[in-house]
Amino acid sequence: MRGNINPFTSSEFALxxxxxxxxxxxxxxxxxxxxxxxxxxxxxxxxxxxxxxLDKLDKKGFIHGTMQPGDAHPTRMExxxxxxxKSAFEEWLKSIVLHPRDFRQEFMLRYFFLLKYQPDNINxxxxxQHQECTKWLGNTTLQSSHVPxxxxxxxxxxxxxxxxxGAIIQWLEWIKSQTN
Amino acid sequence: MRGNINPFTSSEFALxxxxxxxxxxxxxxxxxxxxxxxxxxxxxxxxxxxxxxLDKLDKKGFIHGTMQPGDAHPTRMExxxxxxxKSAFEEWLKSIVLHPRDFRQEFMLRYFFLLKYQPDNINxxxxxQHQECTKWLGNTTLQSSHVPxxxxxxxxxxxxxxxxxGAIIQWLEWIKSQTN
DNA sequence: GCATAGTATTCAATAATTGAATATCGTAAA
DNA sequence: TTTACGATATTCAATTATTGAATACTATGC
Numbered sequence: 001m002r003g004n005i006n007p008f009t010s011s012e013f014a015l016x017x018x019x020x021x022x023x024x025x026x027x028x029x030x031x032x033x034x035x036x037x038x039x040x041x042x043x044x045x046x047x048x049x050x051x052x053x054l055d056k057l058d059k060k061g062f063i064h065g066t067m068q069p070g071d072a073h074p075t076r077m078e079x080x081x082x083x084x085x086k087s088a089f090e091e092w093l094k095s096i097v098l099h100p101r102d103f104r105q106e107f108m109l110r111y112f113f114l115l116k117y118q119p120d121n122i123n124x125x126x127x128x129q130h131q132e133c134t135k136w137l138g139n140t141t142l143q144s145s146h147v148p149x150x151x152x153x154x155x156x157x158x159x160x161x162x163x164x165x166g167a168i169i170q171w172l173e174w175i176k177s178q179t180n
Numbered sequence: 181m182r183g184n185i186n187p188f189t190s191s192e193f194a195l196x197x198x199x200x201x202x203x204x205x206x207x208x209x210x211x212x213x214x215x216x217x218x219x220x221x222x223x224x225x226x227x228x229x230x231x232x233x234l235d236k237l238d239k240k241g242f243i244h245g246t247m248q249p250g251d252a253h254p255t256r257m258e259x260x261x262x263x264x265x266k267s268a269f270e271e272w273l274k275s276i277v278l279h280p281r282d283f284r285q286e287f288m289l290r291y292f293f294l295l296k297y298q299p300d301n302i303n304x305x306x307x308x309q310h311q312e313c314t315k316w317l318g319n320t321t322l323q324s325s326h327v328p329x330x331x332x333x334x335x336x337x338x339x340x341x342x343x344x345x346g347a348i349i350q351w352l353e354w355i356k357s358q359t360n
Numbered sequence: 361g362c363a364t365a366g367t368a369t370t371c372a373a374t375a376a377t378t379g380a381a382t383a384t385c386g387t388a389a390a
Numbered sequence: 391t392t393t394a395c396g397a398t399a400t401t402c403a404a405t406t407a408t409t410g411a412a413t414a415c416t417a418t419g420c
């Protein structure tokens with residue numbers, strides 16, 4: 001893809017999120033990120049991909065790798081998060097999701113790391129996201145109301161969106177009820 | 181991606197779906213597929229991608245392109261669907277979606293072409309899909325019930341899935357109520 | 361007759377993804 | 391003790407996907 005100025009993917013934030021805790025190398029990061037009770041529930045990251053993401057994060061300046069000559073293990077590259085990476089992660093962690101289609105993975109990822117590092121901020125982010133979702137619902141309902149009944153396809157699409165957003169809001173409320 | 185034996189993407193079925201009606205060339209297909217009241221509501225296909233998909237479909241034997249020397253237009257390649265492509269499309273059109281995350285685009289695409297070519301079969305597909313979704317819901321609810329309450333993340337993920345599947349089922353019922 | 365928008369396709373550059381290759385270490389059986 | 395095997399750890403070339411821009415022709419209005 002030409003001229004694509006590194007739009008950050010969530011897998012990359014996931015890596016950053018684990019490195020936020022402590023310096024780790026690729027192989028161990030892979031174990032962390034594929035934990036079937038953790039990120040593994042929402043993502044499927046392959047080893048060779050993961051190494052590519054690490055390179056990308058390194059080039060971006062968010063992490064920094066240093067060679068660890070092997071005494072009890074093969075030579076490996078230990079990555080540690082930089083100040084820039086740290087603040088990027090923290091910013092990301094308080095940012096809301098801007099489009100329904102991204103919610104499933106994007107919000108869950110934030111939720112995972114909030115549980116891990118800042119459980120006290122869960123409520124606050126859920127509230128902000130709830131507001132955003134309510135906005136989505138309003139816009140979509142409005143658009144939906146302008147569609148003539150004959151236009152079955154367009155109508156059904158909007159109806160679907162409304163239902164989906166409703167489900168997201170319902171879930172956010174469930175989370176808040178659990179957190180308090 | 182090495183050794184990837186052409187897993188068909190839905191955009192390709194969308195093209196096949198338009199060619200099912202009549203032979204068309206890339207530029208016009210693009211107009212059809214980006215119609216903001218049609219597939220454009222669920223998909224965003226770029227020109228240069230579209231031409232690549234056409235190549236792929238051609239190599240696969242689902243469509244066949246012939247050069248149309250230009251009298252009133254630049255030379256263009258008109259594609260027509262083959263017998264094999266036709267039956268692949270028909271099979272696809274009656275197949276259900278197998279994973280919730282694909283529902284949004286996959287089911288809508290089938291719905292679009294059902295409205296266009298086989299409105300009488302909408303109810304039948306919705307019923308089959310409804311059954312499948314009910315299965316999803318059962319499985320997910322069951323899995324969810326085995327998660328200890330302390331495992332907040334896993335629990336929330338399952339809760340989300342249940343809510344999502346519920347929304348899909350609700351929408352399917354709405355569609356059925358509209359179609360009758 | 362000339363600029364401009366629309367028609368129609370191709371392409372080289374870049375990015376993403378993959379499976380396999382490489383190499384080291386621990387350990388348990390033969 | 392050697393050898394076989396699975397776990398550790400990373401790299402790479404091949405393939406596929408995606409992009410913006412380039413090319414070229416036609417129609418239309420001014």
